[in-house]
Amino acid sequence: MADWISLPVNWVFLVLALVIAFAGVKVVTSRNLIHAALSLVGVLASTAALFLLLSAEFVAWVLVLVYVGAVLVLFLFGIMITRAPMGREVSLDNERRGLAAITALATFALLAGTSWVAFGDVEIEGVGDPITTGDLADSLLGRYLIPFEIVSFVLLAALIGGIALARKDRSPAEEAERTDA
Amino acid sequence: MESLLENFWIVLVLKLLTVALLVPVAGLIIGYAELKISAHMQARVGPYFAGGRYGWAQLIADGVKFFQKEDIIPAEADRPVFKYAPILVLISAVSLFVVIPFGPGDALVVRNLDLGIFFALAISSVGTIGVLMAGWSSANKYSLIGGLRAAGQLIAYELPMVLSVIGVVILAETMSLNGIVEAQIEWGMPFVIPQAVAFVVFFIAALAEMSRIPFDMPIAESELTTGYLTEYTGFRFLFFFLGEFANMFTFAAIAATLFLGGYAPAGAEVFGITIPGLTGPIWLSLKIGVLVFVMIWTRWTWPRLREDQLQTFAWKWLVPIGLANIVVTAVMKVLF
Numbered sequence: 279m280a281d282w283i284s285l286p287v288n289w290v291f292l293v294l295a296l297v298i299a300f301a302g303v304k305v306v307t308s309r310n311l312i313h314a315a316l317s318l319v320g321v322l323a324s325t326a327a328l329f330l331l332l333s334a335e336f337v338a339w340v341l342v343l344v345y346v347g348a349v350l351v352l353f354l355f356g357i358m359i360t361r362a363p364m365g366r367e368v369s370l371d372n373e374r375r376g377l378a379a380i381t382a383l384a385t386f387a388l389l390a391g392t393s394w395v396a397f398g399d400v401e402i403e404g405v406g407d408p409i410t411t412g413d414l415a416d417s418l419l420g421r422y423l424i425p426f427e428i429v430s431f432v433l434l435a436a437l438i439g440g441i442a443l444a445r446k447d448r449s450p451a452e453e454a455e456r457t458d459a
Numbered sequence: 460m461e462s463l464l465e466n467f468w469i470v471l472v473l474k475l476l477t478v479a480l481l482v483p484v485a486g487l488i489i490g491y492a493e494l495k496i497s498a499h500m501q502a503r504v505g506p507y508f509a510g511g512r513y514g515w516a517q518l519i520a521d522g523v524k525f526f527q528k529e530d531i532i533p534a535e536a537d538r539p540v541f542k543y544a545p546i547l548v549l550i551s552a553v554s555l556f557v558v559i560p561f562g563p564g565d566a567l568v569v570r571n572l573d574l575g576i577f578f579a580l581a582i583s584s585v586g587t588i589g590v591l592m593a594g595w596s597s598a599n600k601y602s603l604i605g606g607l608r609a610a611g612q613l614i615a616y617e618l619p620m621v622l623s624v625i626g627v628v629i630l631a632e633t634m635s636l637n638g639i640v641e642a643q644i645e646w647g648m649p650f651v652i653p654q655a656v657a658f659v660v661f662f663i664a665a666l667a668e669m670s671r672i673p674f675d676m677p678i679a680e681s682e683l684t685t686g687y688l689t690e691y692t693g694f695r696f697l698f699f700f701l702g703e704f705a706n707m708f709t710f711a712a713i714a715a716t717l718f719l720g721g722y723a724p725a726g727a728e729v730f731g732i733t734i735p736g737l738t739g740p741i742w743l744s745l746k747i748g749v750l751v752f753v754m755i756w757t758r759w760t761w762p763r764l765r766e767d768q769l770q771t772f773a774w775k776w777l778v779p780i781g782l783a784n785i786v787v788t789a790v791m792k793v794l795f
Binding site (some may be wrong): 310312313316319321335336338339340342343346347348351352355359383408410411 | 540588
């Protein structure tokens with residue numbers, strides 16, 4: 279225990295973990311949609327900090343760029359352009375919150391249990407060694423080239439699917455009317 | 460003294476303090492330049508009396524004025540969100556500065572991150588959330604529309620900006636901003652020559668990210684009463700105001716570092732002059748000054764783009780050009 283306290287990394291981890299847990303609970307309990315989305319920003323930003331703690335710089339900034347900078351901006355954008363609620367909303371309450379809580383706790387127990395069984399209190403070697411972007415690129419485009427390509431293919435398919443769903447094909451008459459207006 | 464300067468934490472705190480001071484001061488200088496240059500472009504005199512001569516103290520007086528004003532929060536506003544929005548915007552503008560090198564080595568940069576430019580792009584996208592927060596929490600329709608326009612614009616122009624940077628990263632083979640400057644010295648030319656297209660795309664996208672004319676639909680004063688800024692007064696408005704000018708400074712610094720050789724003296728690459736340590740900041744400031752002048756110049760000589768033109772321009776022109784630039788750069792890199 280004394281070892282644990284003397285390491286500053288542990289303290290930083292503790293603070294981050296508490297912030298993540300607190301903000302995570304806020305995401306589901308907040309009565310305001312925008313506040314919930316902003317709490318999610320807090321969760322993701324702290325998770326990025328957690329990755330920084332593990333010296334996984336690239337993953338951390340990807341999290342900030344993609345999730346905080348793009349996905350959540352789109353969330354907020356979507357909420358604001360459709361409803362933009364101010365104040366609290368009763369309709370946000372869900373009847374099945376008990377079930378959801380059980381699922382969440384079970385998931386937590388499963389993950390915590392698995393990592394405990396797998397690693398116990400064995401110190402894992404090499405965690406915290408700085409990983410340069412070059413190393414990451416070498417393994418992504420070398421050893422893991424095929425999974426990488428498959429993932430990008432799935433992304434491409436999702437992109438095309440998104441365009442196909444959002445696109446409305448108009449008849450020529452409608453099209454003519456549209457360009458006139 | 461020597462040992463003090465070798466302590467990691469002391470050096471870090473000193474560097475952070477320097478940045479925290481430098482960015483607002485640079486913001487003030489650019490703000491004054493904007494007032495004065497715009498005035499002369501319109502055949503006016505501009506600030507004249509403050510400070511005795513040339514109105515040099517105008518912005519300082521403005522700052523003091525803002526701090527004296529009452530901090531008004533609208534009754535219907537969402538208080539915590541309303542309060543923290545300007546701080547988030549200013550933080551994102553200032554943090555960008557962490558990775559910009561003012562000279563060779565580790566001495567004149569807060570932190571020479573391996574991911575330099577990637578960090579800058581990630582952090583700059585966080586400011587968007589601050590703008591959305593400001594727009595929504597004001598409980599004002601103009602503010603909300605302004606915030607939404609800003610977010611839509613930032614999403615649209617972030618993409619071409621990232622794409623244009625990739626071309627430079629391919630040439631330099633590193634994302635560290637120090638590394639990119641060194642690569643330019645090694646190449647013997649600033650990357651604006653082989654990456655002219657990327658430079659233009661980056662500069663346009665940077666103008667749009669800062670919501671400056673011709674991309675100032677989010678704060679269009681004649682139709683939106685300055686959009687998401689409408690309800691802000693006093694020092695919170697000052698934060699947005701400083702954030703805007705600090706952003707001009709940092710984006711100009713990033714553009715200068717990526718494309719114009721950063722702290723390396725102009726032309727030194729060509730003539731092979733070795734760089735004495737302390738001229739770096741001067742050269743970088745000169746390059747920033749030129750870019751900032753161009754930004755001010757466009758603002759006072761261009762009309763505003765319409766919202767649909769603005770989106771079309773990003774998605775149908777800049778993104779394809781950026782992608783094509785990556786393809787061409789990558790092919791050239793492999794061939795030569």
